Amino acid sequence: MxxxxxxxxxxxxxxxxxxxxxxxxxxxxxxxxxxxxxxxxxxxxxxxxxxxxxxxxxxxxxxxxxxxxxxxxxxxxxxxxxxxxxxxxxxxxxxxxxxxxxxxxxxxxxxxxxxxxxxxxxxxxxxxxxxxxxxxxxxxxxxxxxxxxxxxxxxxxxxEAPPRFLASGIADALATYVEVRSVVNNKGNTMAGGQTTLAAQAIAKKCEEVLFDYALLAYESNERKVVTPALEHVIEANTLLSGLGFESGGLGAAHAIHNGFTALEGEIHHLTHGEKVAFGTLVQLTMEEHSQEEIEKYMALYMSLDLPITLEDIKLKDVSREDILKVAETATAEGETIHQAFSVTAEEVADAIVATDQYAKSFKGMLGIEEE
Ligand SMILES: [Zn+2]
Missing domain, CATH: 3.40.50.1970 (Rossmann fold)
Structure with missing residues (x-):
């Protein structure tokens, strides 16, 4: 052990x-x-x-x-x-x-x-x-x-900071439970070097709970630049719970895919860390065989916080298959955290990126939101 x-x-x-x-x-x-x-x-x-x-x-x-x-x-x-x-x-x-x-x-x-x-x-x-x-x-x-x-x-x-930053932190923190869960299931290593403790698992779970309960309330407080209990909860979730959770709990595919996106040139560089992680989290969920209901729960929360869910949203509307493969290859490079979550090839990651984009477009379509 x-x-x-x-x-x-x-x-x-x-x-x-x-x-x-x-x-x-x-x-x-x-x-x-x-x-x-x-x-x-x-x-x-x-x-x-x-x-x-x-x-x-x-x-x-x-x-x-x-x-x-x-x-x-x-x-x-x-x-x-x-x-x-x-x-x-x-x-x-x-x-x-x-x-x-x-x-x-x-x-x-x-x-x-x-x-x-x-x-x-x-x-x-x-x-x-x-x-x-x-x-x-x-x-x-x-x-x-x-x-x-x-x-x-x-x-x-x-x-008093722009709400976009808080939303980005929420996206970064929403990745924590998803990634920790995958590292635990796969018996992978954490960023602290070792196996995930029960403490880190409990913290990651709490992080997720707080965000689904308070993220939107906190975001709205932030819009009006006021401090509320909801905002305090979410600041703690984004910073302490997510910080302890990812480090001692483990990073998985979402962050590896984020790292992959940094290898592309163009407008995507204007996105925040959390915005890229949001899409990466959806791709990880796609690769993990979750139900439609589970994936839509995340998409709905991201959308309520003006976070990206499609490739177009992350400024990659006309991205080529070649560039998607480049992202996937970077995400699956030796030593990347994706290998702590599950075994996967670059081609499988590339397909999951395309599928996530299509799910998200279809979800927006169901809500009556037209893509340009
Ligand atoms: Zn992060």
């Missing part, structure tokens, strides 16, 4: 105005922090974080993230952190900024603080980063020997 492995961040704090207390959480930890945020996020939250740190007598080195979680960018910022002799690294922003902050912190062995300004992916809690090329093509997963020390989410900041 394989070992059961479960990992998690040391501390998770979520609530209205939670970021104002960042100084208290860092008391006695260190004197210098590198703060990483992209240009937009500096205005939204970065400058506030720096002023709260100042009140706590923590010096900061402020870095503008260039937008891509690439090796070059990780190395560049690690250089700045070394120069500053920082003992704290703080990432403020979305998935790619946070993944870069984790890499930088690992490089200089610092205390890692993750401050997500959206609930758009489940990246914040994990001890890994997804590394892309400078052009945004998936390259690899990079693993660290510890999870972030502190994950701090301010629900008010998240309520």
């Amino acid at each position: 394989k070992e059961r492995v479960y990992i998690s961040p040391s501390k998770y704090v979520q609530g209205r105005n939670a970021v104002q207390k960042i100084g208290q959480h860092l008391e006695g930890i260190g004197k210098t922090a590198v703060v990483i945020a992209d240009e937009t996020v500096w205005d939204i939250a970065g400058n506030d974080v720096v002023s709260y740190l100042k009140e706590a007598n923590i010096r900061t080195e402020n870095v503008v993230f260039n937008g891509e979680a690439s090796t070059a960018e990780m190395d560049r910022i690690a250089g700045i952190a070394k120069e500053a002799e920082a003992s704290i690294v703080i990432g403020v922003g979305g998935g790619k900024t946070l993944d870069t902050a984790k890499a930088v912190s690992d490089e200089v062995q610092a205390f890692t603080v993750i401050v997500p300004t959206t609930a758009s992916t489940d990246a914040p809690t994990s001890a890994l980063s997804v590394v892309y090329s400078d052009e945004g093509v998936f390259e690899s997963y990079r693993f660290y020997n510890k999870n972030p020390d502190l994950v701090l989410l301010d629900s008010k900041i998240i309520a």
Whole structure:
């Protein structure tokens, strides 16, 4: 029997105005922090974080993230952190900024603080980063020997972010239970390296439950930029439940297919991680022989959240069979997580992509929604 492995961040704090207390959480930890945020996020939250740190007598080195979680960018910022002799690294922003902050912190062995300004992916809690090329093509997963020390989410900041980000996080989190279930059935390995614990399975199940109960309510709160219990539940599901669930529970086909889509050129690059994962999840469900009712349950929820369900929705209306095969081949490359879920060939994945698109079109047709 394989070992059961479960990992998690040391501390998770979520609530209205939670970021104002960042100084208290860092008391006695260190004197210098590198703060990483992209240009937009500096205005939204970065400058506030720096002023709260100042009140706590923590010096900061402020870095503008260039937008891509690439090796070059990780190395560049690690250089700045070394120069500053920082003992704290703080990432403020979305998935790619946070993944870069984790890499930088690992490089200089610092205390890692993750401050997500959206609930758009489940990246914040994990001890890994997804590394892309400078052009945004998936390259690899990079693993660290510890999870972030502190994950701090301010629900008010998240309520003020565009709802599309929350919907993307919901899609990323909806993949969690589907993927964990497949890894458990297949006795595959998790991202934490080992067999899925009962704890991770329970967390993944809870994640799914919360999303089917509250996703739309939370999305509507977010439309009006207000914090509600539904929004708090979904922020936790997208971030903590999905984060713990995918890492210690396992990734399967949905994320491998997402990675496959990053290999294509064109407008698909403007889609978020979660939007591509949404389609990948439907493809995984197609390959798993679920009933029409089960697949439609997901399609209906995605549609209510303005998430994509057809190839046209992910900007691949006229995609060639050749490109679909390219996606499928990337998704089934050696070492991809799809192999933890079930054994499948590239050709089978390609057929499932086409079938998913056709199911989704037919579902829209039943609802009276005409494709262009
Ligand atoms: Zn994801």
